Amino acid sequence: MKIKINLGAISEPMQSEKLKTGDWGTHYPVVDKEKCTACKTCEQYCPDLCIEVEEFGEEKYAAVDYNYCKGCGICSSVCPFEAIKMELKDIFKFEVC
């Protein structure tokens, strides 16, 4: 890997998107499309800017970018319609024997 070094340590904007933080968390949010009213509350509170209300044909609901979601669960806790549920990732579902 090559790193370009500028004088005075100037770095390019929005380079953080190279760091995919999606694998940090243990949980991931699942949006219930029927309950979601596209009110954008989750969009305003998401600290990782990875949940956005988008249009899918005629429907409009919140969509999660799992590349960056850290699974904090803020979207689920602020949702006024309880449309977002946090679920455990498959790799953490193991039995201890």
Added chain:
Amino acid sequence: MKYFGSGHGACPGCGLPIAVKTVLNALDGKVFAVNSTGCLEIISSQYGKNAWNVPYIHSLFENPAAVAAGVEAALKALKRKDEGYVVVFAGDGATADIGIGTLSGAFDRNHDILYICLDNEAYQNTGHQQSGLTPPGESTTTTPAGKVLPGKIGGKKDMISIAVAHGIPYVASSSVGYVADIRRKVKKAVKFEGAKYIQIHSPCVTGWGIDGEMSIKVARLAVETALYPLVEYEYGKLTSVRKIKERKPVEEYLKQQRRFRHLFKHPKGKEMIEMLQKFADENAEKYGLDLKKDEE
């Protein structure tokens, strides 16, 4: 358009990115961001992984206000002031302890800057040491709860009153729990000519010992218990406060967090909780926070 990128290094559930993105979106990215050393600098400006999409400068812990004053003066001299607002993002340590000298100077000269203090109530970046804005009774690594002392002794520095005493045009406090409130206050603040100060209460998941999903709820509880009143001063006069419908006892806020859990077992803990409740009552009295009282 995004002004603050995904993929920054904040802990899951951190309040800082919520505050920063709300401020940047409220000003449509017309911002020259000045950042002090602290959590925000560490999470957003690692070399090669910069999260900012606005002009950004980081200098030192003690001089964000002085750097912002310089940026503002330069923009004035170059006649480029219409290009954006100079906004400082500083932590509570940089504001209340280390940088208070340069902050006071910038307020005194009344530079046209918006100073935002992101108050997470300790030096969380270096591992939860107490700062001037740490509330009494909090167990930090420099004021640990032991056999004798129940956490920090003393009080939380009243930075709002200190800023008001400088005679600057706009001073306000806000909370990450209410992003609409932040947005409104930031939009209002930039209309004033001169130094503006907004203090935003922002939860820290690791320092406070809370679950990531609880951070917004805990931030709202701080407001609902009157421990963190949301107020607004214009030219030294109190113009608006966020009223509380039913004020909750402070225990409800304290028992959610690991940093206060010793208060429920410690011999002096009860005394400390009573002191915090008295502090909340005084806030409610001073700012007239209770909605019921007004109606009677």
